[in-house]
Amino acid sequence: MSNAATRLRYVSVAEAVSFLLLLVATLLKYTGPQDEVGVKVLGPVHGALFVLYVLLALDVWRRRRWSLGRAAVVIGASVLPVAPLWVESRMLREDEAALAAQRREPVAA
Secondary structure, three states, rough: OOOHHHHHHHHHHHHHHHHHHHHHHHHHHHHOOOOOHHHHHHHHHHHHHHHHHHHHHHHHHHHHOOHHHHHHHHHHHHOOOOOHHHHHHHEEEEEEHHHHHHHHHHOOO
């Protein structure tokens, strides 16, 4: 697995988890003890992970020569709470399997 794809896989999981935690913190802010600490801490963390996810997705798109549609799905997944987990578990693993199969095929002379 390439380093760029590995980084994207790890960041996709972290971004999804941070998004879910931010949603919980926001819910608690408005329904619980009116404490904004969770949102103030998780907001910037999630924001940084979101930007990193998009940048890494663009990098992998360039390196792997993904179609525009595939890149749009991967980047678009960043705006849904658990979609980056789907990207990590399905799309990136399929991509790795296809690359591994290409490496095993003999090159025609």
